[in-house]
Amino acid sequence: MLEGIFVDGLIFSIMVIGIIISFRVMDFADLTCEGSVAAGAAIATVHIVNGGSIIVALLLAFLVGAMAGTVTAIIHNKFKIPGLLAGILTMTMLYSINLRIMGNRANIPLLKSVTFFDKVENFFPFLPSSVASLIGIILVVLLIKILVDIFFRTDLGLSLGALGGNEQMVISQGINPEYLKIMGISFSNGLIALSGGLLAQYQGFADGNLGQGMIVQGLAGIMIGEFLFSSNKISLITLRAILGAIIYKALMFLGRKYGYLIHITPNDFKLLTGILVIISLWIASGRSKASARSAKKNAIHRSLERTGDIK
Amino acid sequence: MIEINNLTKVFYPGTVNEKVALENISLKVDEGEIVCVIGSNGSGKSTLFNLISGTYSVTNGQIIFKDKDVTKMPEYRRAKYIGRIFQDPTKGTAANMTIEDNLITASSKGWKSLKISLNNTRRKEFSKLLIPIGLQDRLKDNVGLLSGGQRQALTLLMTIMSNPEVILLDEHTAALDPRNAEIVMDLTLKYIAEKNLTAMMVTHNMKFAIEFGTRLIMMDEGKIIFDVKGEDKKNLTVDKLLEIFKNIKNEEFTNDEGLLNV
Ligand SMILES: Nc1ncnc2c1ncn2[C@@H]1O[C@H](COP(=O)(O)OP(=O)(O)O)[C@@H](O)[C@H]1O
Ligand SMILES: [Mg+2]
Numbered sequence: 001m002l003e004g005i006f007v008d009g010l011i012f013s014i015m016v017i018g019i020i021i022s023f024r025v026m027d028f029a030d031l032t033c034e035g036s037v038a039a040g041a042a043i044a045t046v047h048i049v050n051g052g053s054i055i056v057a058l059l060l061a062f063l064v065g066a067m068a069g070t071v072t073a074i075i076h077n078k079f080k081i082p083g084l085l086a087g088i089l090t091m092t093m094l095y096s097i098n099l100r101i102m103g104n105r106a107n108i109p110l111l112k113s114v115t116f117f118d119k120v121e122n123f124f125p126f127l128p129s130s131v132a133s134l135i136g137i138i139l140v141v142l143l144i145k146i147l148v149d150i151f152f153r154t155d156l157g158l159s160l161g162a163l164g165g166n167e168q169m170v171i172s173q174g175i176n177p178e179y180l181k182i183m184g185i186s187f188s189n190g191l192i193a194l195s196g197g198l199l200a201q202y203q204g205f206a207d208g209n210l211g212q213g214m215i216v217q218g219l220a221g222i223m224i225g226e227f228l229f230s231s232n233k234i235s236l237i238t239l240r241a242i243l244g245a246i247i248y249k250a251l252m253f254l255g256r257k258y259g260y261l262i263h264i265t266p267n268d269f270k271l272l273t274g275i276l277v278i279i280s281l282w283i284a285s286g287r288s289k290a291s292a293r294s295a296k297k298n299a300i301h302r303s304l305e306r307t308g309d310i311k
Numbered sequence: 312m313i314e315i316n317n318l319t320k321v322f323y324p325g326t327v328n329e330k331v332a333l334e335n336i337s338l339k340v341d342e343g344e345i346v347c348v349i350g351s352n353g354s355g356k357s358t359l360f361n362l363i364s365g366t367y368s369v370t371n372g373q374i375i376f377k378d379k380d381v382t383k384m385p386e387y388r389r390a391k392y393i394g395r396i397f398q399d400p401t402k403g404t405a406a407n408m409t410i411e412d413n414l415i416t417a418s419s420k421g422w423k424s425l426k427i428s429l430n431n432t433r434r435k436e437f438s439k440l441l442i443p444i445g446l447q448d449r450l451k452d453n454v455g456l457l458s459g460g461q462r463q464a465l466t467l468l469m470t471i472m473s474n475p476e477v478i479l480l481d482e483h484t485a486a487l488d489p490r491n492a493e494i495v496m497d498l499t500l501k502y503i504a505e506k507n508l509t510a511m512m513v514t515h516n517m518k519f520a521i522e523f524g525t526r527l528i529m530m531d532e533g534k535i536i537f538d539v540k541g542e543d544k545k546n547l548t549v550d551k552l553l554e555i556f557k558n559i560k561n562e563e564f565t566n567d568e569g570l571l572n573v
């Protein structure tokens with residue numbers, strides 16, 4: 001039971017990390033997510049059902065997400081429309097494409113196939129299956145976290161952060177911001193689709209509607225994480241994304257289990273998630289005002305200590 | 312170094328908002344020249360810089376950089392030769408990143424690789440570079456925490472680090488309080504001299520424009536109305552400059568934004 005929440009949360013955390021790359025690092029409100037998570041689920045499922053290998057299925061999921069991100073970024077670059085609109089376009093088009101990938105079925109079960117989770121269970125035969133699944137997904141998330149952390153410490157990764165902070169600075173550094181956007185949004189959606197590919201295997205089916213409401217859930221995960229601690233270090237940002245994702249899934253679990261006591265059903269979850277995001281925004285705006293005040297105080301204090309410096 | 316031929320910029324052509332911001336300007340800036348640009352508000356100084364940098368496309372005319380026609384070259388490619396500092400101190404740095412991350416991003420121009428260049432050797436270099444602006448202990452602070460003066464000084468440092476051949480400074484001290492403006496300006500002059508840069512600098516301070524630099528250009532209503540260098544510039548005074556303006560324009564100079572700051 002408890003393991004289930006963690007597995008669910010960890011799969012979700014890969015998506016949250018992907019959303020952080022677009023929304024937070026690049027300051028690009030990308031809604032492609034809802035389409036790419038379903039696309040990843042669809043392509044991984046179809047590949048596995050047809051007897052393909054799991055590694056290839058996950059790679060395909062990443063690739064299809066990266067392609068979707070590329071389309072969004074190119075629409076945004078070429079037609080100078082806001083990222084938000086470009087993402088909605090891709091997301092909508094993906095809805096049809098995903099049904100095509102699934103052979104025009106709305107739903108494909110994976111129950112008879114060997115999934116990633118079956119494999120790890122076989123790998124640890126002495127462990128209960130839920131614990132084995134948990135270990136498997138921890139390893140995957142850890143690998144992704146380490147790769148993302150390293151990437152954002154490279155010169156290229158830093159220039160992606162600079163793009164989010166100040167596009168003019170990136171241009172002044174002689175970097176083509178259009179290429180950076182293609183790269184960053186592809187990477188983000190690749191991770192999101194990978195998360196979809198794992199989710200389909202865990203829940204045992206792919207579904208054309210899988211992505212519905214995912215972006216708001218992802219934002220809720222991000223914001224819960226941001227409540228835990230504040231940091232500008234990428235390793236801590238990805239860590240809190242993982243924790244935020246798990247806490248979000250735990251809250252949803254509690255809602256499902258005890259919600260009936262206060263007449264809440266799973267039908268209400270989208271509303272509640274939205275309210276959670278709004279409350280988070282409200283608290284965060286109060287907090288950032290307070291921290292700006294104290295940062296200013298500190299800065300003044302420090303510069304008073306060294307007269308002659310620039311204030 | 313920079314050659315501008317018959318440059319014209321019209322905003323919103325063919326509409327009721329049509330605005331001729333630059334009208335048939337020609338200008339040749341040689342290597343090592345330090346050009347102060349003055350002129351009243353709306354005379355086209357920033358537009359000229361935006362066209363040289365490639366932020367805006369030209370309506371007509373030609374921009375040549377070191378014998379190469381760059382009129383159609385995108386801004387990010389011209390940026391490899393051009394360093395630019397804006398009036399707004401937030402435009403040159405990324406507030407969401409630390410000082411060291413900003414510096415490492417600025418330390419080379421062009422597309423970045425998957426190398427991790429930031430290491431302790433670089434950090435020590437950065438600390439040393441930051442001493443003149445008093446930020447040597449704050450490598451790991453986010454740039455968003457800095458004051459306008461500190462940010463502009465950091466922008467200057469970053470611009471110089473990336474080794475441009477020309478720098479374009481657009482009233483880059485105008486948003487700072489007098490003391491910080493002086494510090495940033497002193498640093499600017501020091502770096503220009505040290506690195507033998509070619510520079511164009513928009514300033515609102517006539518006295519400064521007369522004393523400093525090798526050449527002075529005055530713009531008005533999208534045209535260059537006065538251009539002086541060498542001995543003639545050395546003999547220039549504020550009174551003479553105002554006299555010249557009066558003769559050309561046939562009107563008194565209006566004191567907008569303290570252009571007469573002396
Ligand atoms: N992006 C723009 N769109 C429309 N008009 C502009 C734009 N930029 C500048 N202008 C107009 O061009 C003229 C010159 O502006 P500018 O170059 O900013 O003057 P300066 O820097 O000398 O004060 C002004 O009349 C201004 O309103
Ligand atoms: Mg201006």
